[in-house]
Amino acid sequence: MFKKIKVSKYLAYLFLIVVSAIWTIPVIFGIVTSFRSQTEIVNEGFRLLPVNWIVDNYVAILENTSSAPILQWLWNSIFIATLHTLLVVAVISITGYGYSRMKFKGRDFLFFTLLAISFFPNVVNLIPSYKIIDILGWVNTPWAMIVPGLAGMGNIFLVRQFMRGIPMELDESARVDGAGDFTIYAKVILPLIRPVLIVCGLFSFTGSWNDFLWPVIVYTDVDKMPVTAGLLLLQDIYGNYRMIGQLMGSAILAIIPTLLLFFFAQKYFVSAINLNSGIKG
Amino acid sequence: MKKGLMILFASLVFVLAGCSGGDENTIQFWTPLTGEDGAYMDELVDAFNETEPEFEVEHVVTSDMYTKMYTVLNSGNGIPDLSIIHADRVTSFVKQGLIEPMTGIMEAQPELNTENYLAEAWEAGNVEGTQYTVPLDIHSNAMYYNKDLLAKYGVEHWLDDNVVTFDEMLSLQGQLEEGQYVLNDALAGWVVLAQIQNLGGDIQQDGAPAVNTPEMEQAIGAIKELADAGLMTPYGEDGYLMFQSGNVLFSTDGTWSSTGHGQVEGLNFGVTNIYAFEPTTFHNRASSHLFAMLEKEERTDEKEQVIGDFLEFIRQNSLKWAEAGQIVASTEVIESPEYDEYMQSFFTSTPEQEESLHIYTYEHYPYVAEAIDTYVGDLIHGEMDLQQGLEEMQKFVDDKVAEGSLDIENAETEETTEE
């Protein structure tokens, strides 16, 4: 019995180490490539460590501040993604509560209809979406990046799914104590769904960070662009990647903020255990 | 927390307030020039703005410019004053009524005329006798050669007449070291389009797209022969990188690649024409960056005045643009001694060279090019039967033309009723 746990523990370690190694090698290769010259890349091929470490790629990315103000882009992204994420968390928790814990006629029908509509691939939607942003006067403003994403159904679906796993008895006993819906939402449900809200926040942050077509359409000023769209301006227009190292370098710079966020956020979506004790799945 | 949010919102409102304006007092100039090209253009624009024009030019680089153009044209708001478009878009843009003629600008700036530009670039903007664009450059398909490898295989004499032929390349069959190749398949579609010119063919017949032609068959067939002979880099491998790593004699990419190849230390390379059947008949399929004005009602005469000044400034001062590897369109620049230092000056060194640059201006060229690009890899590498491929390509273009045409007809009838 004791042994069994030990064996399975080592198995878990083995599995995680193997998978992480496979997943990490390409990342390391990408990072290392950003420290190599074009000459070395085309001549040496796949080598885990560069022959000569160079920082020229990063210097080239950072010094071009007039046409590619990468630090400004990073700041823009942080601003947009943060505000967007805070609003998403507010919207999805309230809406998710409405669709899972309140009773009203046609509730599920309404929810699934909205979900179904949101499943249609948006190809030409770009044109009407831009028109709407234009009418609202949001062209070339951060609003165009922050607000439309709040309408998405994916996160609400996830929150609703998690909320369905919380027993209704909790609400009922709170109601007996005289609590209204807002109290139940804020005091009972919100603490319980904190892990999933953090997950959703992370998704929103990453999604907003990685969106590259929409910002190109709604922004005209290079200075106001978020970093992912801005970095596209560094690649040349012919599809031939002239500078492999620079492309890698810029991709790596772009993920640092999201990575930091993930590193700190993960503590919260796994540390919610205590709050959940006593709840049966 | 609440306080923090308030501050965030307040700062946002502040940011938003600072956003409006700007458009009125500047020339909004959109280009698809990402990467280093954009930086060179920035320098040109900055230099022009230092001459203190009535309106400053604001250069906006867009990574997805045509999609962005469609959205603003559709909404009618935020249309740029000036932009750079590619040669293959002109005819279609004119037919759709999206760009304005340059007539007024040319009247104000007498030097902006056909005499002062490379003929092929100037003509690319001429649709049925009206000039719609002023050229910045020609960017052409070009063939880079590895000097060391040419010497190694003793074939430097291939370059004596500046044209490498199919037969010359075939003569190296079976003599290459393992892992080395005579040529790569970079921009294979452009190479096919050059061969069609070499064979005296075209991609249209009486206005209808002509893809399944004897010339197309011969062109693709001849390139396939090179691949079959084991001279071409294998299908799916990165021939561009293989050239940079010094294992390929010839790379058929573009004039703009010279800066990229130049980054590779120890790569001893030069540039010549795309290979051809005969040393006397050779072409390089090219395109061009052209200044154009999208249809926009509120573009004032004062702004047009400044646009004219800007184009004239570029005509005189675009030597900087040569650094991007492009063939500058202004003859004044090309004839300056400094220009000779750039590798691409090869393509304008003689009248014959100038004539080798071919820009397709056929209305449905983009569909034809798309079809060629979709099929060419499978065809030259023998993945697909040539005859079947040609039939599918023809059908591909015909179907697209048929689907796209209804709008044009409709737009034309609308115009006539207005008149």
Place this chain on the structure above:
Amino acid sequence: MNNNNFLKPLLFVGPHIILFIVFILIPSVYGIYASFTNWNLIGDPVWVGLDNYKTILTDTDSTFYSQFFNGLKNTLLFVVFSVPLLIIIPLLIAVALEHKDLKFTSLFQTLLYIPGLISISAAALVWSLIFNKQLGVANNLFGSEAVWQTTQPYAWIIILIITIWAGIGGNMIIYRAGINGVSKDLYESAEIDGAGPVRKFFSITLPSIRFPLIYTMVMTTAGAFNVFAQPLMMTDGGPRQSTTVLMMYIRDLAFSHGESIAGLASAMAVLLGLVILVISAFQYYVMNRNAA
């Protein structure tokens, strides 16, 4: 009283409904309308009724008929192969990470999450270099002579590899959050009963995370139907258009160099949307029934 019954839910779901109408419903309805028109994105759409649908679904001679069915077939192939892996691998990882007194869980988790953050163009470049026959390791390691990008089934394999490499992070953390919601008492009492890890997984973990599991299943499938970046970057749809997925054809029709054929592209998108709907509804129905 009755009035109040509607007002309160409206306070909760109403704000989102407004956002939804403005930013999703209106553009989507416009997209569906466009599918019944001939449109070049710039001018006004011209109503053509069911013409686009007829061409795509019944005109067997048309390029668009063959594009649609070839694209749909390739998309379905991608869905069938990628979705199970995108569910099972992250689930196994999440379960392994839950193991008692395991160290470095944050590290493992972060390492596995990173690939999903890297931009697709950079990721594609890294993998291309790895699979590059001349320079890369894949061929040296596996001793294969083929050029992976242009030989089946390798072309599909590299597309799947990059998809899974970049795609497991999201589901992994959803499962993590889900498993964390399961009471530890359950596991403890199961252990007292002598249950092994496998039995605990099937009798406690899986049932407890059934709702998140349904979510990941439906959303991963819908996402896989929308795939285009990975095949575009890794194989450019080849060889012989055998990895050209439907979204690639749709985007080419609407946004390539020639005049846009947006009406037809919209019709294909609507049809794809219907396929997604039918399959997700089926998935949801089956899984919900089994879970109940």
